[in-house]
Amino acid sequence: MIYLDNAATTSPKPEIVIKEVNRALRHYSANPGRGGHSPSLAAAKAVFQTRSLVKDFFHASSEENVIFTSGCTHSLNTVIKGVLKQGDHVVISSLEHNAVLRPLYQLSQQGKIRYSIAKVTVGDDDATIDAFRSAINQHTRMLICTHASNVFGVRLPVERLCALAHSYGILFCLDAAQSAGVLDIDLAADGYDYVCCAGHKGLYGPAGIGLLLLNGGAPIAPLIEGGTGSESANLLMPDFYPDRLESGTLNIPGICGLGGGIRFIGQRGVNKIAEHEMRLIRMLYRNLSDTDRILLYTPQPDLSVSAPVLSFNIEGADSETVSEYLNRHGVAVRAGLHCAPTAHESMGTVDSGTVRIAPSVFTTEHDIRLLLNAVKNFIHSS
Ligand code: PMP
Numbered sequence: 001m002i003y004l005d006n007a008a009t010t011s012p013k014p015e016i017v018i019k020e021v022n023r024a025l026r027h028y029s030a031n032p033g034r035g036g037h038s039p040s041l042a043a044a045k046a047v048f049q050t051r052s053l054v055k056d057f058f059h060a061s062s063e064e065n066v067i068f069t070s071g072c073t074h075s076l077n078t079v080i081k082g083v084l085k086q087g088d089h090v091v092i093s094s095l096e097h098n099a100v101l102r103p104l105y106q107l108s109q110q111g112k113i114r115y116s117i118a119k120v121t122v123g124d125d126d127a128t129i130d131a132f133r134s135a136i137n138q139h140t141r142m143l144i145c146t147h148a149s150n151v152f153g154v155r156l157p158v159e160r161l162c163a164l165a166h167s168y169g170i171l172f173c174l175d176a177a178q179s180a181g182v183l184d185i186d187l188a189a190d191g192y193d194y195v196c197c198a199g200h201k202g203l204y205g206p207a208g209i210g211l212l213l214l215n216g217g218a219p220i221a222p223l224i225e226g227g228t229g230s231e232s233a234n235l236l237m238p239d240f241y242p243d244r245l246e247s248g249t250l251n252i253p254g255i256c257g258l259g260g261g262i263r264f265i266g267q268r269g270v271n272k273i274a275e276h277e278m279r280l281i282r283m284l285y286r287n288l289s290d291t292d293r294i295l296l297y298t299p300q301p302d303l304s305v306s307a308p309v310l311s312f313n314i315e316g317a318d319s320e321t322v323s324e325y326l327n328r329h330g331v332a333v334r335a336g337l338h339c340a341p342t343a344h345e346s347m348g349t350v351d352s353g354t355v356r357i358a359p360s361v362f363t364t365e366h367d368i369r370l371l372l373n374a375v376k377n378f379i380h381s382s
Pocket of ligand 1: 008073178197
């Protein structure tokens with residue numbers, strides 16, 4: 001089976017990730033920060049080493065500002081529910097994932113906050129920035145924006161949007177689920193207040209691990225309360241990070257596996273990985289452009305304007321039917337709305353969904369050729 005659904009989660013995982021998960025289960029099955037005995041201290045050391053790796057990778061200011069979560073959804077919920085207060089207003093892009101849309105919708109239904117959606121104009125960053133600027137009002141407290149669309153690959157001008165937010169004294173939260181590992185993220189240079197990452201996509205970690213990176217911003221109230229191994233006599237959560245946002249026993253195999261993923265990316269080089277994947281996406285785009293009945297939704301992909309993800313449709317065919325056909329012919333892709341309904345509304349694909357292709361560092365030209373053959377066979381047979 002050729003796996004081209006790496007925007008859902010990367011597969012296969014690098015050998016080093018499997019080894020690190022294995023090592024954690026064998027050697028770090030004690031509770032870090034919960035005991036003075038050697039096994040607990042060894043587990044705590046392993047966790048700290050990954051925190052350090054993450055800190056260096058994203059240029060965070062300290063290990064304390066690296067929070068381990070269960071995934072990007074958890075990180076985004078922590079920021080949204082832990083920072084926003086009654087009466088706050090938020091501006092988000094039209095390409096956001098349900099991990100942003102649903103918590104905001106829920107808070108708005110409860111009458112706590114309001115939010116506006118700024119339309120992204122593909123190929124015109126100035127227009128996108130103007131849309132955000134027009135949506136800002138006197139109650140706007142935060143801008144939340146995906147670095148790159150998990151459906152169409154479109155990159156958003158997040159550095160400029162962060163500067164725009166700060167010029168109004170507004171916080172900026174980056175959803176880096178689709179970009180971490182393929183696009184550079186530098187907290188020190190770019191100044192995002194919060195960065196939310198999935199550990200299991202471009203960082204090549206296992207499922208069930210994510211990151212919330214803090215970079216100043218406003219304090220965050222914990223999403224859940226519980227044991228941290230610190231200040232145990234206090235019924236209030238500690239007021240220092242990472243403990244404040246990390247209640248309960250940590251996912252040590254996930255954390256160690258993520259550490260393996262970050263080492264792997266560091267050795268390969270983020271830019272090299274991105275160039276490899278983008279070369280494949282360009283090859284796919286070129287071939288699909290020359291094929292009858294293919295609908296493409298973005299201009300020619302390029303790393304300056306997009307991440308290596310591509311959506312298409314076949315005229316007259318439902319995206320689910322196409323993906324089922326591809327699955328039967330040995331190619332795994334995802335169809336439908338990809339948890340991003342407003343992204344599809346803005347591209348006019350909300351009824352059909354799209355077929356999404358997302359390569360990884362392990363995808364080859366041969367894989368793309370087999371996909372193209374299968375697509376052409378579908379077209380001839382339908
Ligand atoms: N945001 C975006 C843009 C995503 O693509 C995803 C996952 N597909 C998420 C958030 C949620 O990430 P997780 O699966 O780690 O919760």
